[in-house]
Amino acid sequence: MGEPSNGYFSYEHFYVVYCKFWELDTDHDFLIDKENLIRYGNHALTYRIVDRIFSQIPRKFTSKVDGKMGYEDFVYFILSEEDKSSEPSLEYWFKCMDLDGNGVLTRNEMQFFYEEQLHRMECMAQEPVLFEDILCQIVDMIGAENESYFTLRDLKGSRLSGSVFNILFNLNKFMAFETRDPFLIRQERENPNLTEWDRFAHREYIRLSMEEDAEDASNGSGDIWDESLEAPF
Template sequence: ETVIYRIYYYINRSGTGHLTLRELKRGNLIDAMLHCDEEEDINKVLRYFSYEHFYVIYCKFWELDTDHDFLIDKENLIRYGNHALTYRIVDRIFSQVPRKFTSKVEGNMGYEDFVYFILAEEDKSSEPSLEYWFKCIDLDGNGVLTRNEMQFFYEEQLHRMECMAQEPVLFEDILCQMIDMIKPQLVKTDYFTCLTIEISCLQDESYIMLRDLKGSKLSGSVFNILFNLNKFMAFETRDPFLIRQERENPTLTEWDRFAHREYIRLSMEDDVEDASNGSAEVWDESLEAPF
């Protein structure tokens, strides 16, 4: 199941639940399948089929799903990434704006919904992720991120910084930084092609469209600034270790690096549990992992 969810996340861009021939041709699924045939170690097939990637996704879900009913509510998700996300962005996720939940239980996301979330959260350089988070921030759904919308989400970040006794970065300063990072293109025809954009927006450079985000390599950092405090702080400090990792392996995606780090962490935790004579919670073999 996890493999299928990953394939549809990246390739089924129309969100219909059915892969079209055009989507198949534009995607890299065939190449990934050929790679599977040629490669003996499935973990070296990073696109879709890696067991290590599945293990990370499933374990992250299991950690949040404290009662193990295969459902996650808001309070579960707010703990993701050591409470990295804001309540406002979690509310938007559970309003099902970026994607309708497949879960039939109201107020809960299922495993498939979580797979889409974690792929979007941990690799904000991909187009599916940019579209996911753009819908979250675009409160009125008019296809434009305005100053007020960005400020609405950043307010909670600012409050969290103050609570942690960190020097707060004022929104006016952070807005200038985000605009410099994205360099949105102001096109006069926007007024005629998108009637929902007000004239005031066209005269104000403090708005961002989806095409602007897709044209910038720093788009993910903009979203982190707005709702992920841990990643925002990491971006501000410019961790030299992470920068060196990126330079050494430029072909790896943000997701690949995240999954690799998490797999090592989880493996080390498993080794510690084994050494302590299995004092951890007993695995219920009746619950089959949805690989």
């Protein structure tokens, strides 16, 4: 898997990945199953794409435990998920979506994954975006040689390929893309040379640090007055 843009895993990167893994690994056996991974990113991913990850088609797990991914497998996943513009990431998600393994993504394969997105939008009482409209949008974004299917080469030739994957199987990122989230746009303008991974890791590091500080402050207040103790009067 490709590494972050600066060529190494900084402490900030390690901290974010480890915390994310620990949040999902509820029994702390250093293994994650499908139900754990479904909770990633506030239930951002569809069941269908998670099934494909656990089929180990895009990448064999190193955990050697049936139906479980280990820490190394999770590192590969999170790098792919949070920086869909990198070549290893594009290859990872392309293999996930290429159901018959013939090297092209067809309309039917894309629709198979998008159906679940559509259903989730309806369940959340959001205005559903029909697949026909999505397909037209994707064709414009990729600018492929043939409009009836896409190849990995087509995806690597478009800087919007990551957004195509988000549209098809990550509801939260699809919504952010559709609304052109102003916070994310500002982040990109302020740091145009950073990768999606760098931006994600920095954003999450700040959030996790703030949560930890708040937890420490909360624990510290217990030294002043422990409400679990009986009142002395």
